[in-house]
Amino acid sequence: MKHRRTPRPKARPLRPRRAPAPRPQPPQPAAAPGGDTDPLADARIRPLLERYCRLAGVKQAALGPDHSELSFPQAERPFFRDRASLRVAFSLDALERDPDAEIAVLGSPFLAQLLEAIRARAARLSLGLIAPAAASDPSSPPVPLSLRESGDHRGVDLTIPVRDGVAKAQKTHVAVHPVGRLVARVVLRAGAGVEEAVVESDVYDLSAGARLDDDLAGLFLDLEAGRAEPADPSLAAAAQPVPAREPAELLKLLLAHLRDKSAERVAARRAAAEQELAVELARVDRYFESILQEQSDPESIETVTALAQRRRTEEVRRSQVKAVVHPLQLLEAALLVQRAEWQLESAPPRRRHATFAAQRPLSGAAAWIMACPHCGRPPAALVICRHDHCSCEACSYRCSVCAEDFCADHGIAECRVDSQPACAEHVHVCPSCRLQHCTAHEGICTEGGDGGDGHTACSTCLAPCGSCGRLVCNRHAEQSDAAAPKGSRRLCAACLKHCEGGTHEAVGVDEVARCASCGKSVCTAHQSVCGVDGQVHCSQHLRRTDRSRRLVCGQHRTACAHEPAAIFASDEVGACASCGKLVCAGHSAECVADKLRHCVAHLEPLVDANGSYGCAEHRKHCYVDGRAFSRKGVSECPICGEDACAGHRAACAYCGRRVCITDLSPATRRCATCAQLAAVSDPxxxxVTAALAATGGETKPSRGWRMARDRSHLVVEVDLGLRRKAVFTVRHGTTVPDSVVKHSLLGSKRRK
Known part of the structure; x- marks a missing residue:
C-alpha cells in the first residue's frame, strides 16, 4: 500500500514582532549527575532552535539542561517526517539517558530538517526598532531630534574630495535605516572529507552597506537574543524610511563578508586535502608501477600509462576544496539615524549630479559614518558616475573611449583587448569570445548577421581569411588542417571546404577541385588525374592498372576477357575483330593478312610467316601435321581435297601433279589416281579434245586410252606408240589440260 506524502505548507512571511509581554520562564531542571554535559552541538544551534520554536508555535519542554521535547503543530510536521513530537539531546550524556532522542549536531538529520523548516518558513526575521539612546537609557540626555529635523548639521563636514567636481550641502534629517546580518550554512568538501558549519556575518547597514561598530552590533544582538525589547515604532513615525539595497546586491555584500570569515577554515581544509592528496597519489603511483612492470607490449604500456594519468587527474579534481553556501536566515532590524546629504556636481561641460549621504546612528555612541554607496567602505575620494550617482575611487573608473567617470555597475574595468576601462555605453559583448570589449577595439566580421551584412566583434577575434582576405571572427572562421596542401590557415565559411576524398579534413577552396566521377570536393593531396581523360578524380575513384601502373577512373577502367581479375585502362584493350570481346595487348595480336587485332583464341602463329599470326579467316592448317600456315602456305591436294603444306606435298612422277604425301606411293612415286588408271574404249x-591439245594432234582414236577420276581432275593416259605415252589432267568441266607429262624410253618430260 502506497502512502501519500503530506504536502508541505507554503512559506508565510513573518511580520515584525511587537514587544511581547514578559512571560515567566519555567525553571531549568537540575543538571544530571555525572559532571559536565560536554555539549556536542554548535553553540548557535540551540538559540536558532529556540527562535524557530517561538516563531512557528512549536512547544518546547525542557527535560534537562541538555535535553528537550518538541511538540509540533500540524503545519510543521511535514518537515520532521510527520512526527507530532520528538526529543532532542544536546550532549552525549542526554543521548545515553534517552537513546531514542535526536542529537543536534552539525550534519545530523535533525539539523537538516530544522534548517529546511527555517528556510521554508523564516527566510527573513524582523526584530523591530532598535531603541534610540534616550529610550534605552533613562540616564542619557535626550536625543535632539528637533535640531536634526530642522536641518542643523553642524559638526559634520564633507572632508572627502570630489574628483572633477564640488559638493553642495543639503539639510540634515532623521531617517530609518534597515540593519541586519545573514546566517548561512557553509559546506566544505575536499576529497573524502566534508566539513559543515553555521556562519553568521557581522551586522551591516543594509541601506548604506557599511559595517556597524561593536556598540551598535551589541544592541542588535541583545534585541535578537531577547535581552532587550524593540522600541515603540511611534518614535520613528516622523522619520523618513530609507529602503535597503536590492536583494542581489545585498546578498553579494553579505556573502563576501562570509567568505572572508571562512578564509581560515578554507585554508585549513585545503592544507589537509593537500596532505591527503599526496598520500593518495603515492598509493596510485605504486599501484600502477607494479602493473607496468608486468607489461611488455608497447600498446599495453601506453594503455596503462594513460589510465594512471587519468586516475591522478581524478584524484586532483576530487581533492579540490569546494565551498557551498546556503543562506538560511536574514535577521534585520530598524535603526534611527541622523542623515546628512550633499549634492555633488561635476565640472562643465558634463554637469553630472549625484547625492552622497552620511549617517550617524541615534543609538549608542557611534560617530558619523561615511561609506561608499557601492562597496560600503570608507572612500578616499568620491567620483560622480555618468548615471548621476557616486561611488568611491576604488569602485570607479574613467572610460578610455569618452573619458567620463563611471562606477563598477555601469561599465567594465578591463577591455578584453587593451585591459583599459570602458563605460557601459561603449561596451559591447563580442559574439565570438563572449567577452566584453570597448567600441574602440571592434571591427566588422563579414560573415553572419541578421541581414547577412556581418556583425561586430572585438579586434582580437578578427583576422583576415587566408584565402580571400576578408575579415572574419573566430566563431565564423575555422583553421584548416595542418596536413592541407597549403598548411594550416584561417579560413572563412565561404572559403572553407572539406576534402571528401580523404579523412574529411578542412582545406581551402583554392586547394580543392571537383571530382569528375562523384562531384565531391577533393584536395590536391588526395586527387590525381585519370590517365585516359586527363580529368581530376578523388582517390576513391582511381585505380592503378596491373600492367602499365597508370591511374584510371571507373569510367575508363575495364578488364580483359581472358584475364577478368586484372585492371586495364580503356585505351589498353580493344575489341577482337573475330568475336568482338575486349582483349589486352598481352592476349591479342595483329593478323598478318588483314592487319586487324584478334584475341589469342582466334589467332595462331603461322609457320611460313616468321612468327606472325593469322586469324581463322586468313590461315589454313596442314592436315598432315596440323600446323597453321598462311593461305598461300598450303594448297589443296587434287586427290583428297585436303590442305597440305609444301613440306607435305610432292609431285607425282606420272601425272606431274603435286599431291599430299598420303596419296603418293613412296615406292613408285605415283599418286593414288595414277595407280587407278583403267582402260576405256570410247573416251x-x-x-578427246583435251588430248588433241595435249599431244599436238598426235592422238588417234585407235590407240589405247586409260583414265581415272579423283576429286579435282580427270587423269588421262594416251598411248602415242613407239612406247611413248602422254599423261594429262583435265579439271572437271573443262577441255583444257591442266598438266601434261610425256613418258618415253628416254625419260619423262613435263610439257605443261
Missing part, C-alpha cells in the same frame, strides 16, 4: 569428246 568422251571433251577428253
Amino acid at each position: 568422251p569428246d571433251a577428253v
Whole structure:
C-alpha cells in the first residue's frame, strides 16, 4: 500500500514582532549527575532552535539542561517526517539517558530538517526598532531630534574630495535605516572529507552597506537574543524610511563578508586535502608501477600509462576544496539615524549630479559614518558616475573611449583587448569570445548577421581569411588542417571546404577541385588525374592498372576477357575483330593478312610467316601435321581435297601433279589416281579434245586410252606408240589440260 506524502505548507512571511509581554520562564531542571554535559552541538544551534520554536508555535519542554521535547503543530510536521513530537539531546550524556532522542549536531538529520523548516518558513526575521539612546537609557540626555529635523548639521563636514567636481550641502534629517546580518550554512568538501558549519556575518547597514561598530552590533544582538525589547515604532513615525539595497546586491555584500570569515577554515581544509592528496597519489603511483612492470607490449604500456594519468587527474579534481553556501536566515532590524546629504556636481561641460549621504546612528555612541554607496567602505575620494550617482575611487573608473567617470555597475574595468576601462555605453559583448570589449577595439566580421551584412566583434577575434582576405571572427572562421596542401590557415565559411576524398579534413577552396566521377570536393593531396581523360578524380575513384601502373577512373577502367581479375585502362584493350570481346595487348595480336587485332583464341602463329599470326579467316592448317600456315602456305591436294603444306606435298612422277604425301606411293612415286588408271574404249569428246591439245594432234582414236577420276581432275593416259605415252589432267568441266607429262624410253618430260 502506497502512502501519500503530506504536502508541505507554503512559506508565510513573518511580520515584525511587537514587544511581547514578559512571560515567566519555567525553571531549568537540575543538571544530571555525572559532571559536565560536554555539549556536542554548535553553540548557535540551540538559540536558532529556540527562535524557530517561538516563531512557528512549536512547544518546547525542557527535560534537562541538555535535553528537550518538541511538540509540533500540524503545519510543521511535514518537515520532521510527520512526527507530532520528538526529543532532542544536546550532549552525549542526554543521548545515553534517552537513546531514542535526536542529537543536534552539525550534519545530523535533525539539523537538516530544522534548517529546511527555517528556510521554508523564516527566510527573513524582523526584530523591530532598535531603541534610540534616550529610550534605552533613562540616564542619557535626550536625543535632539528637533535640531536634526530642522536641518542643523553642524559638526559634520564633507572632508572627502570630489574628483572633477564640488559638493553642495543639503539639510540634515532623521531617517530609518534597515540593519541586519545573514546566517548561512557553509559546506566544505575536499576529497573524502566534508566539513559543515553555521556562519553568521557581522551586522551591516543594509541601506548604506557599511559595517556597524561593536556598540551598535551589541544592541542588535541583545534585541535578537531577547535581552532587550524593540522600541515603540511611534518614535520613528516622523522619520523618513530609507529602503535597503536590492536583494542581489545585498546578498553579494553579505556573502563576501562570509567568505572572508571562512578564509581560515578554507585554508585549513585545503592544507589537509593537500596532505591527503599526496598520500593518495603515492598509493596510485605504486599501484600502477607494479602493473607496468608486468607489461611488455608497447600498446599495453601506453594503455596503462594513460589510465594512471587519468586516475591522478581524478584524484586532483576530487581533492579540490569546494565551498557551498546556503543562506538560511536574514535577521534585520530598524535603526534611527541622523542623515546628512550633499549634492555633488561635476565640472562643465558634463554637469553630472549625484547625492552622497552620511549617517550617524541615534543609538549608542557611534560617530558619523561615511561609506561608499557601492562597496560600503570608507572612500578616499568620491567620483560622480555618468548615471548621476557616486561611488568611491576604488569602485570607479574613467572610460578610455569618452573619458567620463563611471562606477563598477555601469561599465567594465578591463577591455578584453587593451585591459583599459570602458563605460557601459561603449561596451559591447563580442559574439565570438563572449567577452566584453570597448567600441574602440571592434571591427566588422563579414560573415553572419541578421541581414547577412556581418556583425561586430572585438579586434582580437578578427583576422583576415587566408584565402580571400576578408575579415572574419573566430566563431565564423575555422583553421584548416595542418596536413592541407597549403598548411594550416584561417579560413572563412565561404572559403572553407572539406576534402571528401580523404579523412574529411578542412582545406581551402583554392586547394580543392571537383571530382569528375562523384562531384565531391577533393584536395590536391588526395586527387590525381585519370590517365585516359586527363580529368581530376578523388582517390576513391582511381585505380592503378596491373600492367602499365597508370591511374584510371571507373569510367575508363575495364578488364580483359581472358584475364577478368586484372585492371586495364580503356585505351589498353580493344575489341577482337573475330568475336568482338575486349582483349589486352598481352592476349591479342595483329593478323598478318588483314592487319586487324584478334584475341589469342582466334589467332595462331603461322609457320611460313616468321612468327606472325593469322586469324581463322586468313590461315589454313596442314592436315598432315596440323600446323597453321598462311593461305598461300598450303594448297589443296587434287586427290583428297585436303590442305597440305609444301613440306607435305610432292609431285607425282606420272601425272606431274603435286599431291599430299598420303596419296603418293613412296615406292613408285605415283599418286593414288595414277595407280587407278583403267582402260576405256570410247573416251568422251571433251577428253578427246583435251588430248588433241595435249599431244599436238598426235592422238588417234585407235590407240589405247586409260583414265581415272579423283576429286579435282580427270587423269588421262594416251598411248602415242613407239612406247611413248602422254599423261594429262583435265579439271572437271573443262577441255583444257591442266598438266601434261610425256613418258618415253628416254625419260619423262613435263610439257605443261
